[in-house]
Amino acid sequence: MKSLVRKLTARALPLALAAAGIAALPATAGAAAVAAPAHGTLLTSAPAAVKLGTGAPAVNAWHISYASTDSRGGANTVTGTVLVPATAWSGGSARPLVAYAPGTHGLASRCAPSAQLAAGTDYETANIVALLKKNWAVVVTDYAGYGAGQTPTYLAGRSQGQAVLDSALAAFQVPGSGLSGSAMTAVWGYSQGGQSAGWAGQLEPSYASSLNLAGVVAGGVPGDFKASARYLNGSTGASFLLQGVVGLAAEYPDKIPFDELVNDAGRAAVADAKDKCVFETLFDYINDDIKQYTADGRTLDELMAIGSVGEVLGEQDLGGAKIQAPVYQYHGQADEILPLDQAISLKKRYCSRGTAVKFDVYPSEHIATQFQAAPNVTKWLTDRFDGKPQLVGDCLNILPPPRSTANPGGGDFVVSLDKWLLKGGLQLKTLGETVLMPEGSTFTADTDLTARRLDGSLAVPTFLEHLRVIGLPVQARIGLKSEGTSGTVSLDDAGRLAIHGKALATVEIVSAGELGVHIPLGCRTAEPVEFALDFEGPVAALGSGGLTFSGTTAFPSLTDCGLFGPALSLAFSGPGNGYTFTVVPPAPKSY
Structure with a gap:
């Protein structure tokens, strides 16, 4: 009973502060006797200027930091951006909130979504604007590791999913935002963000059950990490594999002995990648084979055969738990970054666990599919926010699964x-x-x-x-x-x-x-x-x-x-x- 009271108090305190118009503050170094704030606690908030481009609705924005949890259960601090349309909400109930899970942005601190939204350079702005045009609020997490002297724990699924859920909990606490913790909430992400959305959906019942989660949208998902790694290696998306090694090694340093596994070329590549954003690394490392960067030229399969390394990759796989909320999953039939067949397998795993999944296949490759889905995503979310049920979705579809039409990897992009x-x-x-x-x-x-x-x-x-x-x-x-x-x-x-x-x-x-x-x-x-x-x-x-x-x-x-x-x-x-x-x-x- 005492532990339950402590949990409720930790969760209720920031909400009470927000209701009073007081921005929550982090615990000071001298307050050693005070327990660390519960995950989802808003730590700081400050008005922010964002550049969303021509045609975007006027918004009020805040840069936030909040308490979250890494993949190993340790406390961490994550930053993000809250965006609330300036137009009053007239939907009858509380304004819905979409927790937007960003895709790959790059490892340099300047690549963080919050930094790029402020600079007007975020390539995912079009999707965010599509949500704001529905007069919904949006919170965009930066994920863990974009602080000074840190390394983003890129592709660490549990950490990313928890950062997404905690961003929603923290957004409700921002003074002056007008958001209500009872509002219907949804998660949308693509690629890395699709992985994060899947993890958020799986974790929500145990990690953030206070959220009124209406739906989960996950596109271009790497649901099977070993299959995805083999697809990326020596091909168009080789840079994502390089960044994934860096991110997972940062999250699991005891299980991925990084210094023992890389050669001098690998160390130089990692240092270089840590100073670049997504489209810089995309072309710089296209078609590279990971054995170029490993000690003794170890192949990808040899690396994945190392017990602790294989264990870490297996821990990132999705589909191990039911997502209670309805799911809209989608993928590009010509996706040259992440294989279509493993996405279809993920859909089947979710269906087998009783998740209601709608599964769409778009005709395009990875980058184009990310933006082609936006109208269908907003329509699907509108139905969820309007309370329309999705019972079994496409889980009973008997059509033969589509075959990939992706261009062969290893050559030009x-x-x-x-x-x-x-x-x-x-x-x-x-x-x-x-x-x-x-x-x-x-x-x-x-x-x-x-x-x-x-x-x-x-x-x-x-x-x-x-x-x-x-x-x-x-x-x-x-x-x-x-x-x-x-x-x-x-x-x-x-x-x-x-x-x-x-x-x-x-x-x-x-x-x-x-x-x-x-x-x-x-x-x-x-x-x-x-x-x-x-x-x-x-x-x-x-x-x-x-x-x-x-x-x-x-x-x-x-x-x-x-x-x-x-x-x-x-x-x-x-x-x-x-x-x-x-x-x-x-x-x-x-x-």
């Missing part, structure tokens, strides 16, 4: 856009008409981020368009024959995408007529029309909103038009024709 939807149209200057792309139009491309090269093509079905030529109504059957798409593409160290290229297409007028009577034509532009494709913006643009290219172009004169040639050429040819093309990813499929 190629992001493939396979039959993405092409929307938009042409603004014909002389005719004063707008011609919309027909249903079924697609854009396919390989974007080689290593060689910085873009190669692709358009596919536009022939379509019927009503036009007025020399004042007369004409039905024209129009086609766009792709002559190739080429250009340059790059992803910089800040996660900004740049595309500069051109799409060439011959415009064809297949037939023309009126009232159902069409005269076949072989009419086409004498040369391909050139559409400039220029885009610069965050990598999040690969999300559901798609990439938009716009500009003006000249239509060459028409040829092989027969008797209609002069009139059609006069109507179509010339400069100043506008175009807007938006390339949008296909919808996901449930399994």
